[in-house]
Each structure stands twice: as structure tokens, then as C-alpha cells.
Amino acid sequence: MQQVNDIRRLRALLKAQAAAGRTIGFVPTMGHLHEGHLSLVRRAATQADFVVVSIFVNPLQFDRQDDLDAYPRTLEQDARLLETVGVNLLYAPEPESFYPCEPALLTRIEVPGITERLEGASRPGHFSGVATVVNRLFNLIQPDIAFFGEKDFQQLRMIEKMVEDLALPVSIMSEPTVREADGLALSSRNTRLSDTERQIAPRLHQTLTKIVEVIRLGGRDFRKLEAKGVELLQNAGFSVDYLEICRSADLQPGEPGDADLIVLVAAWLGSTRLIDNVKVRGQDLAPLLHWHDGCLNSHRPSPIIGSDVLNRGS
Numbered sequence: 001m002q003q004v005n006d007i008r009r010l011r012a013l014l015k016a017q018a019a020a021g022r023t024i025g026f027v028p029t030m031g032h033l034h035e036g037h038l039s040l041v042r043r044a045a046t047q048a049d050f051v052v053v054s055i056f057v058n059p060l061q062f063d064r065q066d067d068l069d070a071y072p073r074t075l076e077q078d079a080r081l082l083e084t085v086g087v088n089l090l091y092a093p094e095p096e097s098f099y100p101c102e103p104a105l106l107t108r109i110e111v112p113g114i115t116e117r118l119e120g121a122s123r124p125g126h127f128s129g130v131a132t133v134v135n136r137l138f139n140l141i142q143p144d145i146a147f148f149g150e151k152d153f154q155q156l157r158m159i160e161k162m163v164e165d166l167a168l169p170v171s172i173m174s175e176p177t178v179r180e181a182d183g184l185a186l187s188s189r190n191t192r193l194s195d196t197e198r199q200i201a202p203r204l205h206q207t208l209t210k211i212v213e214v215i216r217l218g219g220r221d222f223r224k225l226e227a228k229g230v231e232l233l234q235n236a237g238f239s240v241d242y243l244e245i246c247r248s249a250d251l252q253p254g255e256p257g258d259a260d261l262i263v264l265v266a267a268w269l270g271s272t273r274l275i276d277n278v279k280v281r282g283q284d285l286a287p288l289l290h291w292h293d294g295c296l297n298s299h300r301p302s303p304i305i306g307s308d309v310l311n312r313g314s
């Protein structure tokens, strides 16, 4: 694996690969790598001839200075991990020299619509910062395929839209969230949890799973389910930024009758902010909708499902 931090050297190396007819797969990261990142890299290695990973803690996407300062930087350890999974090139630019000018003067990318709610509402400027850095990285690396995790589902949807809107010549592929045995989604922020918080943290995924179970069984009062989920999390010790049942395609509030849904949550445990999501695909709903013939047309909430499933084990 080669490692570069200089833009000119990066471009020269990648030009040679493109000239040799090799396809380039790209996994952008902010480092402190875990199995979630490695699953993206492994996938990239199966899809492209030459795999590039970037590690850059992008200041533009942090809405709080303390969060940026506390973000773990573990470049040497990350480089050793990447050696084991078939990465060809690690691009780890110096924070001071990555952008050509100071943030206030920098050209920014805004992706309207998909970014205004959920994370966008809780973290002003975050998505513009992500879109701006990803666009710059795409221009520098010119990948054929780029890989993103589904844990940051709104980010994934935003990148897909940016690529479409700007006609960027790159395909976007995603990989499912990788979880600990107890369900907690892997995240670079998990190492900030205290022992007690770490024990509580899996409740986030458990709550989403319960909501999904109720929806699969026919529960259609989404707003009530969201309120119940927030209550469960608050009782467990979380402070909830949002918990929403949305349409998977555009992340607008889900309504009975929508086929592909996703339940998304962001919540604080002490000073650590965790996000997670679980999908409910239309095909998972089909047997029940078929069984309750009338539900398909009337979208009436199923009479058999209340909040019992959510109450169980809470």
C-alpha cells in the first residue's frame, strides 16, 4: 500500500492507473477505522482494480468545535489495518493544506431537499461540509465507484443526489451497517462511551427493531410509534434529537401506504451523539397487506397491533 498526502503526487499515481485501464474504487473516511469501514474497503476490492482510501477529518462538516477537537485521530493504526484488506493507496492529506483557501472563502456545495430535515436540522452546515469535501475528493481521485455506509443513510442519499445533479462520472455503492453482537452500530464515536453508557447504547437499535416489528405486523400510526420510541429511549437515559419513520427514497415523513420505509434516530448518551437506522422494505409488508386484504386500499391502522410490542421488554 502506498501512502500520499500531497495532491500532485496523488494525481500522478492515479493518472498512471487510469492510463493502464484500471478502474478505481474509492472509500472516503475520517479515520479511526472499524469493521464498518473495512467492509466498504473489502467490497471496493471486489468491484475495482485499484482501491483508494482517504483519511481526512473534515473541519467543514463539524457544527461544534469540541466535537472536531475530540474526533479520534489514529492514522498509524488505521494505515496498518488498511494494509490487511487490500488497499492500494491511502490518501491522508495534511489538514492545513487540503483546502486551497480559508473556509469562509471556499466554494461550497449545497444539496437542497434531502438535507434540510433530520441530521440537517440538528447539525446546521453539516451536509454542506460533507458535500463540499466529497466533491473535492471525487475531483482529486476521479473514482469509477465510491462506497458509503448505510449507517449514515441521509448522507448516502445526499451523495447520490449530488452525483446525479452535477452529472459526476462516478457510481455510488452502499454497504449495510456493521453491528456489535448486541446490535450497537459500529461508529468511531463509540469509543467515547463510558462503560455504563456502552451498556445502554444497544437500546437504540433495539427500539428501532421494535418499531420495525410493529410496522411489519401492520402498525400504521407512525407518529404514535415515533412518540413511543422517543419515550422508550428517554426512559433508558437518551436525549433524543429525532426519531422518524420516513420514506426511504426521499426521507420525507412516511405515511401509511408508503412501501419502502426507514426508521432513523439520532440521540445523545451523555456527551456522545449516536445515529442509527433500520429499513422496512415493501416486500416485508406484503404478506400482511395481502392477508388484511382491505388494508391495501383503506390504509386503516391494523386493529390487532397497538403499542404492545413496543412495551414488551422496555
Ligand code: PAF
Pocket (backbone or CB within 6 Å): 028, 029, 030, 056, 058, 061, 130, 133, 134, 152, 155
Ligand atoms: O462518513 C464519513 O466518514 C464522512 O462524512 C465522509 C464521507 C468521509 C466525508 O468527510
